[in-house]
Amino acid sequence: MSDENLSITLFLVFIGITLVITVWASRNTKDATDFYAGGRSFSGAQNGLAIGGDYMSAASFLGIAGLIALNGYDGFLYSIGFLVAWLVALLLVAELLRNSGRFTMADVLAFRMSPRPVRTAAGVSTIVVSIFYLLAQMVGAGALVSLLFGFSSDFAKGATIALVGVLMIVYVVFGGMKGTTWVQIVKAVLLMTGAILITLLVLGHFNFNLSSLLDDAAGQSGKGSAFLEPGLRYGTEAQGLEGKLDLISLGLALVLGTAGLPHILIRFYTVPTSRDARKSVLWGIGIIGVFYLLTLVLGFGAAALVGSKAIAKENPAGNTAAPQLAEKIGDIVFGSAGGTILLAVIAAVAFATILAVVSGLTLASSSSFSHDLYAHVFRRGKATERDEVRVARISAFVIGAVAIVLGIYAQRLNVAFLVALAFAVAASGNLPAILYSLFWRRFNTTGAVAAIYGGLGSAIFLVAFSPVVSGTPKALFTDVDFHWFPLENPGIVSIPFGFLCGFLGTLLSKEHNAEKYAEIEVRSLTGAGAEAATDH
Amino acid sequence: MSFEKNAAGTVYERFQSSAEFQDLRRKFRRFVFPMTAAFLAWYLLYVVMSGWARGFMGKELFGSINVALVFGLLQFVSTFLIAWLYARHAGRSLDPAADRIRAAVEASGSGDADAPETEVAR
Numbered sequence: 001m002s003d004e005n006l007s008i009t010l011f012l013v014f015i016g017i018t019l020v021i022t023v024w025a026s027r028n029t030k031d032a033t034d035f036y037a038g039g040r041s042f043s044g045a046q047n048g049l050a051i052g053g054d055y056m057s058a059a060s061f062l063g064i065a066g067l068i069a070l071n072g073y074d075g076f077l078y079s080i081g082f083l084v085a086w087l088v089a090l091l092l093v094a095e096l097l098r099n100s101g102r103f104t105m106a107d108v109l110a111f112r113m114s115p116r117p118v119r120t121a122a123g124v125s126t127i128v129v130s131i132f133y134l135l136a137q138m139v140g141a142g143a144l145v146s147l148l149f150g151f152s153s154d155f156a157k158g159a160t161i162a163l164v165g166v167l168m169i170v171y172v173v174f175g176g177m178k179g180t181t182w183v184q185i186v187k188a189v190l191l192m193t194g195a196i197l198i199t200l201l202v203l204g205h206f207n208f209n210l211s212s213l214l215d216d217a218a219g220q221s222g223k224g225s226a227f228l229e230p231g232l233r234y235g236t237e238a239q240g241l242e243g244k245l246d247l248i249s250l251g252l253a254l255v256l257g258t259a260g261l262p263h264i265l266i267r268f269y270t271v272p273t274s275r276d277a278r279k280s281v282l283w284g285i286g287i288i289g290v291f292y293l294l295t296l297v298l299g300f301g302a303a304a305l306v307g308s309k310a311i312a313k314e315n316p317a318g319n320t321a322a323p324q325l326a327e328k329i330g331d332i333v334f335g336s337a338g339g340t341i342l343l344a345v346i347a348a349v350a351f352a353t354i355l356a357v358v359s360g361l362t363l364a365s366s367s368s369f370s371h372d373l374y375a376h377v378f379r380r381g382k383a384t385e386r387d388e389v390r391v392a393r394i395s396a397f398v399i400g401a402v403a404i405v406l407g408i409y410a411q412r413l414n415v416a417f418l419v420a421l422a423f424a425v426a427a428s429g430n431l432p433a434i435l436y437s438l439f440w441r442r443f444n445t446t447g448a449v450a451a452i453y454g455g456l457g458s459a460i461f462l463v464a465f466s467p468v469v470s471g472t473p474k475a476l477f478t479d480v481d482f483h484w485f486p487l488e489n490p491g492i493v494s495i496p497f498g499f500l501c502g503f504l505g506t507l508l509s510k511e512h513n514a515e516k517y518a519e520i521e522v523r524s525l526t527g528a529g530a531e532a533a534t535d536h
Numbered sequence: 537m538s539f540e541k542n543a544a545g546t547v548y549e550r551f552q553s554s555a556e557f558q559d560l561r562r563k564f565r566r567f568v569f570p571m572t573a574a575f576l577a578w579y580l581l582y583v584v585m586s587g588w589a590r591g592f593m594g595k596e597l598f599g600s601i602n603v604a605l606v607f608g609l610l611q612f613v614s615t616f617l618i619a620w621l622y623a624r625h626a627g628r629s630l631d632p633a634a635d636r637i638r639a640a641v642e643a644s645g646s647g648d649a650d651a652p653e654t655e656v657a658r
Contacts (some may be wrong), residue, residue, distance in 0.1 A: 073604055077586060080611045084579045087618055091568040211599025218600065229594040229604050230586035244587035251583035255576070278626065285619050289612055515545065518552040525560060526634040528551075528641035 004149045006344035014190070014352050015167065018183045022171055025179035032385040033534050035176035035392060036103035036367050037269040040533040042181060044276040048283020051267050053184030054360040055082075055258075055284070056191060056291055058140050058353050059419050064292070065325075066318025068299020069311050072217070072227035074234050075299055077247070079292035081254025086288065088259040088431075090281040095274035096438050096524035097265060102531050105265045105430060106372045109437050112516030113445040116377050121452040123372035125429050126262040128456060129422045130365035131403065133263070134358055136418035138164060138407030140319075141354045148323060148347040158408045164351075165404035168358045172366065172396040176389075177270060180359045187349075187356035188287065194349040195294040198322075198342070201329045202301035213297070216304035227303070246487045250420065253491035257423030260430030263364035272533035298322050305329060317416070323347055362403070366396035413476055417468040417488065421459065424491045428498035429455030436502050438524060441517055443506050450505025455498025462490035547644050551637060560633040567625050575618055582607055 029035050042050070057063075060082060067075030101107035106122035141164045142157035151157070171179050206213040214228055221227040231237065235247035258264060268277045302311060302321040305328045314320045323346045330342035370392035375383040383391075432451040436443040462485045463469060471481035487493075523529050551557050585593055586604065593604035 073608075076605075076608050077583070080579070080582070080608055084575060084611060084615055087575050087615060088572065090619055091572055091622055209599075211601055214600040214605075225594065225596075225600070225602075228600060228602055229590060231590050235587045247587045248580075248583055251580070255579055275631070278623065282619055282623055285615065289616060293612065515549060518546065519548040521561070522548045522551045522557060522637070522641065525557075525564060525630075526638040526641065528638040 004344075006341065007148065007347040010344055010348035011351050014186075014348060014355075017186065018167075018171065018179075018355070021182045021186070022175035022179040025175035025182065029176045029178055031534065032103070032371075032389050033531070034178060035389045036266070036371065037531075038177035038181050040270060040272050040531065042270045042276075042280075044271060044279025045283050046185060047181070047267060047271050047276070047280035048287060049188045050181045050184040050270070051264070051280055051284035052287035052291065053186075053188035053191070053356045054263060054267060055288060056188070056353065057137060057357045057419075058144065058350055059136070059416075060292075060295070061191065061195075061353055062140075062144070062319045062322055062350060063317075063416075064295050065298040065302060066311070066315070066321040067233065068296065069302035069306070069321035069325075070308050070318040071233035072221060072223065072300075072303070073230050074232055076296055077230065077234060077251065078254065079295055081251055082258070083285070083289050083292055085255045085258035086281060086285045088256065089264070090278070090285065092438070093259045093265070093434060094268045094277045094281045097434070098268045098271070098274040098277040099527045099530045100438075100520050100524040101269065103266070103269060103371045104368045105262050105434065106368065106376075108520075109433055109448050110376070111520045112437070112513045113448050114511075115381070118445055118448050119372040119376045121449045122430075122433070123368045123377070125425065125452050125456050126368035126372070127365045127399075128460075129425050129430070130262055130361045130368075131399070132418040132425070133261075133422040134361040134365070134399075134403050135406055135410060136415050136422075137354055137358050137361070138403055139410050139413070139415050141351070141358075142407065142411045143319065144350060144354070148320070148350070154411065157411050161407040161411065162404050164354060164358060165400050165407065167355055168362050169397055169400035171355075171359045172362045172400070173393045177266075177363060180356075180363050181267075181270060183359055184356040187352045190349050190352055192287065192291060194326075194346055195291060195298065198326050198329060198346070199294045199297045199301075201333050202297055202305070202325070205305070205329065205332060213300055213304055217300040219304075221303050221308045242486045245492060246489055249487050249489040249492035252495055253420060253424040253427050253489055256427035256431055256491075256495060258426070260426030260434060261422070262368060262426075262430070263360040265434075266364055266367060267360075269531075274527050274530065298325060301325055301329070305332070323350070358403075362396050362400055365399050366392050369395040369399070414474055415476065417463070417476070420489055421463050424459045424463070424489060424494055425456050427455075427491060428459045428494040429453070431455075431495075432499045432502040436506070438520070440506075441514075442512060443502070444509050444511040444513075446509035446511065447502045447504075447506030450508075451498050451502030454501025454505075455494055458497045459490045459494040462487075462494060466490065547641065551641055554637075556633060557637055560630060560637065563629050563633075567622065567629075571618060571622070575614065578614060579611065582611055 033039055064075050064078050097108055106119045109118045109122050138161050142161045145160040146152040171183055218224055218227040235244035271277050302325040306324045311318050311321045323343055326346040327339040327343035330339035370388050374391045375388045429452040433448050465483050465485045466488055467483050468488050470477045471483040595603045
């Protein structure tokens with residue numbers, strides 16, 4: 001059996017298992033709490049795995065391993081930002097959000113504000129962030145198929161994007177949060193197993209001597225010891241001050257964005273109590289932390305064993321580094337059949353990874369569309385639960401269909417920057433609104449609306465005029481140049497701007513609801529009146 | 537307990553101004569605010585040094601393992617450590633008080649988990 005056939009077989013097995021899960025989940029999805037929050041019945045450990053499955057995207061698995069394999073140390077900067085970010089979620093957001101909200105990020109904001117403007121802003125921001133992220137993943141899926149299976153035609157890429165899109169629609173529409181969570185749990189287990197296996201084989205090859213692995217990586221890269229130091233990719237000396245500011249800007253967006261990503265926030269609602277939300281984040285930190293340590297070995301291992309040149313030849317961004325490493329180490333340890341099998345396994349894991357992440361994003365955006373925009377803004381809170389779930393399912397279908405069309409259309413464009421943009425928007429608009437509403441007594445509707453639109457607007461505006469959209473060979477549009485903002489990442493400007501907008505907006509309005517603030521403060525810290533799990 | 541003496545305002549306002557809740561709130565904020573400032577500063581120091589202190593970051597400590605790698609690994613260690621410290625602090629100092637106040641709020645008839653939907657989120 002060739003490696004392509006084997007990985008397709010493995011992938012079909014994964015699809016089969018996840019479809020069985022979806023059928024089971026759809027039978028157990030009866031009301032809105034089931035659809036949006038999986039009945040709040042997951043344990044801390046289960047949700048922790050699902051957090052890992054939701055968060056460790058193909059961008060972090062294939063992307064970071066590739067970045068390290070090609071640029072050495074700088075890829076590690078990403079891993080660290082992605083991990084430290086979870087402390088913001090653990091200390092400031094997860095438990096308080098679980099205690100005071102129901103289904104979406106907007107629930108917490110709408111608690112003591114005028115609900116319609118705040119829900120509109122939060123709903124728009126949720127959908128924008130999720131769709132940016134979703135689009136980058138969909139285009140990534142198309143690129144992956146050509147890399148892993150050698151199908152390079154636009155038709156094959158388009159067909160892959162459509163397949164991924166149809167599966168995610170099925171998971172979300174029928175399985176809701178229960179189905180999506182189990183898909184993410186299965187994926188997290190597969191991804192961790194695959195990464196641990198390859199890492200052990202690579203470390204074993206170097207007699208568990210990290211220093212000699214690094215030596216070989218540096219030697220093979222042709223860049224010597226610079227390969228093991230920061231500065232080959234981000235903030236290179238050639239880019240001067242702007243490059244270094246860009247590095248800080250990226251670092252800020254990574255560390256502050258996670259706790260404002262809607263698809264992450266809704267995961268905290270899937271457990272029975274805030275203590276379980278805490279436990280899930282602790283599990284999540286453990287899993288994600290270990291995974292990024294493995295990625296370090298995968299990246300340097302690929303540089304040492306496959307070689308940067310062979311990786312760059314296959315894919316200039318290095319996205320095939322992990323699969324290439326799997327094949328190589330399989331060859332070395334078990335002979336060529338071993339290489340074929342390991343490559344197939346890792347390719348199938350990569351697809352499972354994409355599917356789990358896109359499902360989480362589709363669920364987050366359709367939940368917000370239905371619960372925030374439809375039920376509370378359009379129907380002014382008069383929609384029945386049954387209506388809400390029906391609209392959530394329809395919007396998951398529509399959002400999925402739009403993502404398929406946009407993904408196919410965008411497959412020739414370089415849209416990798418959309419993930420960084422999603423983090424920047426989450427850090428600039430969502431995070432200030434959430435933190436102010438949980439911690440600042442004086443905060444009000446004007447402040448919340450100003451923070452969200454200010455952060456969202458400034459991040460998108462700056463990126464539109466940045467080098468990632470025009471004026472450079474790697475930009476979205478290569479044949480025009482209308483950029484004037486020098487940085488690729490807007491965070492260093494847009495994050496303070498979002499917080500400032502929230503602050504000034506609040507001062508501009510006299511509105512203040514002391515009664516509701518007392519309620520959210522007591523509820524968020526004690527869990528009094530928090531939404532309970534459903535049992536059926 | 538001091539719940540009854542501030543009889544003004546809603547149930548939640550009375551509980552909010554109670555000494556026990558104020559104490560819980562102080563214990564929570566006194567842990568999470570300084571800790572957040574500390575890990576963000578520690579992380580930013582790492583990012584800034586990756587940009588501006590490359591000579592130092594490139595110093596080899598043992599074999600090919602340099603300061604940059606150790607500094608990066610220390611970010612993992614500090615993240616795990618802070619997560620563990622928070623879990624311990626919450627379990628010992630926050631959860632018992634939170635449970636007592638929650639029980640008292642729910643006994644007073646407000647904040648019941650089965651409260652009508654409009655109470656819960658609008």
